[in-house]
Amino acid sequence: MAKLITLFRLLPKKHQILLGMLAVFSLLILFLPLEDASASRHTTSKPAVRYEVPLAFRTPEAPLAQGVSESGVPEDSEAMAEAITQQLANETQQALEPQTDRQAGNLAELEHYEIKKGDTLAAVFNRAKLSAREVYDISQLALAKQHLIRIMPGESLAIGKNADGTLQELRYQIDAISTLIISKIAGEYQAQITHKSVEKRQQFVATQIKNNFWNAGINAGLTPAQIMQLATIFGWDVDFALDIRANDSFALIYEQEYADGEFLRNGNILAAEFVNQGQRYTAVRYTDGKYYSADGRSMRKAFLRSPVDFKYVSSNFNPKRLHPVTGLVRPHRGVDYVAAIGTPIKSAGAGRVIEASYNKYNGNYVFIKHNETYTTKYLHLNKRKVKRGEVVKQGQIIGTLGRTGRVTGAHLHYEFIVNGVHRNPRTVNLPKALPIANKEKHAFMAISEQLMAAIAHNQQIRIARQ
Structure with a gap:
């Protein structure tokens, strides 16, 4: 009895009051006589009937031990009340959420069917043991018409079937980030295209040229396309066929694209520097897709430095050259670029063709x-x-390299004339294109300073590790 009194005193005040009121009420029931308080032992009772109580109105089951609930939370406490409320909310949410066939476990794992040469959608479905009706229903979907007719040999369709063998889901990977998904919902097929989120990361590369620019790029881990892009960016300032020297160097930051953590492809070169014979050139890509020097000058020039991708120069600009055919001293007012017959020749700049003809000296020519x-x-x-x-x-193909006219071998003879005077195409100062617009200068400089600082920082780390 003393223990009960001690336990009573330990209870919260409101619980003591409730227990006191309960005790008084119990005493009243015991002493007040009730006519129908007991049932006759001869009374026939109806068999018990079990009724399902809705989840929201169920009461918690009795605890496993006195004073402790199943979850281990003390009874009659605020924590107990919160735990019960949370449990009811979770069960209610699960009951309300619609289950797809895949969640319910009725959909088998997706099977992949490779597209073979000459395959049609019907042929693939036939191998998957699906019906002609299913082929028809799928073919009526707009997205299916747009993409499934483009399936190529070597690609595949992923097909998932219900337990009864009917089509429930079809997946076709359109590209690295896009997938066509056709699902059966409420008895009808519906199509949608999902896209993986693409993340762009920046990659730094730097190297020194030992023998030639191409090998240096490959050894640095660049792709052929990136090497060509880098040459194009600096092509107005550097002649990559003739000007490259050992110990020239370059560094660049370029984008890489990832989808769900997996590498997709290389992106644009964001910034670069090229050191050629001690001269440093810089390039930064702006939001307009064009490249400018770090201080905002256009990388493009009004003219290409050379109008053809050549192997070597057979004859330079020379006012007193000895002619190889006549043997006479005649000024050579251009540069002869040697390349294979049929090599494309590009217009060095934008303009109008004033001559396009043939004669026995010039062969086929264009001015x-x-x-x-x-x-x-x-x-x-x-x-x-x-x-x-x-x-x-500028850059438009105007002809192909050949050996027509009075020549000793296949080459392009290229002349550059300024105010009626022939100038050396390899050394003449080329007029520049327009710089970054004044209204864009502030935004460009913010990007430029950040990227060039990143190149400088990475260069320092690279040198420190050597």
């Missing part, structure tokens, strides 16, 4: 007037691709 100051000439072409009066863009 382009760019403005009142500049004119370029292209001689000994194998074929001409433009006509007189035609307007051309």
Whole structure:
């Protein structure tokens, strides 16, 4: 009895009051006589019937031990009340959530069916043991018409079937980040395209050229496409066929794209520097997709330094050259670039074709007037691709390299004329394109300073590790 009194005193005040009221009420019931308080032993009772009580109105089951619930939380406490409320909420949410066939365990694992040469969607479905009706239903979906007709040999369709063998889900990977998903929902097929989230990361590369630019790029881990892009960016300032020297160097930051943590592809070069014969050149990519020097000058020039991808120069600009055919001293007013017959020749700049013809000395030739100051000439072409009066863009193919006219071998003779005077195409100062617009200068400089600082920082780390 003393223990009970001690336990009573330990209870919270409100619990003591409730227990006291309960005790008084119990005494009243014991002493007040009730007519129907007991049932006759001869009364026939109906068999007990079990009724399911909705989840929201169920009461917690009795505890396993006195004073402790199943979850280990003391009874009659606020924690107990919160735990019961949370449990009821979780069970209610689970009951309300619709289950797909895959969640319910009715959908088998997806099986992959490779597309073979000559396959149709019906043929693939036939191998998957699906019905003609299912082929028809799928083929009526707009997204299926758009993408499934493009399936190629070597690709695959992932097909999931219900327990009864009917089609429940079809998946076709459109590309590295996009997947077409066709699912049966409420008895009808529905199609959607899901996209993986693409993350862009920055990668730093730097190296020194030992023998040639191409090998240096490959050894640094660049792809052929990246090497060509880098050469294109600096191609207006550096002649990659003639100007490269041992100990030249380059460094760059480029983007890499990942989808769900898996590498997808290399992206654009964001910034780069190239040191050629002690001269440092910089390039930064802006939001317009164009490249500018670190201080905002356009990397592009109004003219290409060389209009053809050549193997070597057979004859330089020389006012007193001895002619290889006539043996006479005649000025060589251009540069001869040697390459394979048929190599494309590009217009060095935008302009209008003022001559496109043939004679026994020049062979097939094209003259382009760019403005009142500049004119370029292209001689000994194998074929001409433009006509007189035609307007051309910088880099447009105007012909192919050949050996027509008075020549000793296949080459392009290229002349660069400034105000009527022939100038050396390899050394003439080329006019620059427009710099970054003034209204964009502040935003560009913020990007430029950040990227060039990143290159400098990574260069320091690279040198420290050597």
